[in-house]
Amino acid sequence: MKIIEKSSGISIDVLIQLIEKEDFKTVSGEWFSFDWKKLVKSSEVYKLVLPPEHNILGLVCLIYYPEEERVEIKLLEVSRQYVGRNGPYEGIAGCMIAFAGRTALARYGPYACVSLVPKTALKKHYMKKYGMLDAGWQLYLDLDALNNIVAKYTL
Numbered sequence: 001m002k003i004i005e006k007s008s009g010i011s012i013d014v015l016i017q018l019i020e021k022e023d024f025k026t027v028s029g030e031w032f033s034f035d036w037k038k039l040v041k042s043s044e045v046y047k048l049v050l051p052p053e054h055n056i057l058g059l060v061c062l063i064y065y066p067e068e069e070r071v072e073i074k075l076l077e078v079s080r081q082y083v084g085r086n087g088p089y090e091g092i093a094g095c096m097i098a099f100a101g102r103t104a105l106a107r108y109g110p111y112a113c114v115s116l117v118p119k120t121a122l123k124k125h126y127m128k129k130y131g132m133l134d135a136g137w138q139l140y141l142d143l144d145a146l147n148n149i150v151a152k153y154t155l
Contacts, residue, residue: 001048001098001154003057003091012050012089014057016099019045027056031079036061043074048095057082057089060096062103069108070140071100073116091153097130098153101146115140 002011019027024037027047039045039061048058061074078092097114104112115138118126123139126132130149132139141149 001095003050003089003095006088006090014095015049015051015054016046016060016095017049019047019059023047023056027059031056031081032059032077033080034075034077036075036077039075046096046099048092048099058092058096060100062100064107066108068113069104069111070113070115071104071107073097073100073114076116094130094149095153097141098150101141101150102154105146105150111142112146113140113142114146 001014001016003014004010005012019036019040027036036045036059043061043063045059045061047056048060049056056079058076058078060076063072063074065072073096076093076096078087081087082089082092100114101112104114115135116126117138123134126139127134130141131145132141133145
């Protein structure tokens with residue numbers, strides 16, 4: 001997976017890994033808004049890290065629905081120091097969405113789907129930036145849109 005350093009335009013490799021117990025010391029309070037520790041009990045939480053220091057750029061929580069061939073992004077958060085137009089990198093959220101897509105495709109094959117319930121303020125942003133489709137209260141990626149987002153952020 002790759003992000004872009006905004007100041008130079010250079011592509012930088014990042015990794016996605018399952019969150020570890022010791023990570024919870026750094027993913028609360030100052031840099032992240034949500035209580036990620038609660039989510040680990042009922043789902044999988046992954047961290048997007050920047051080698052070699054493994055700074056945590058963002059977190060994503062995934063829930064699997066095999067009967068629907070769907071992966072739900074329950075929660076996605078970019079660390080405050082990396083978020084928005086003023087952050088130093090482009091593509092953090094995109095990498096986490098692409099990871100969910102790659103995971104869905106690996107588990108469920110060509111008819112896999114990724115969905116999320118966006119905050120109202122972010123709905124149009126997700127549709128425009130990531131090609132997500134409107135399904136009422138949820139947004140989703142499937143077929144070509146899913147393959148496009150995976151290809152864009154994983155090459």
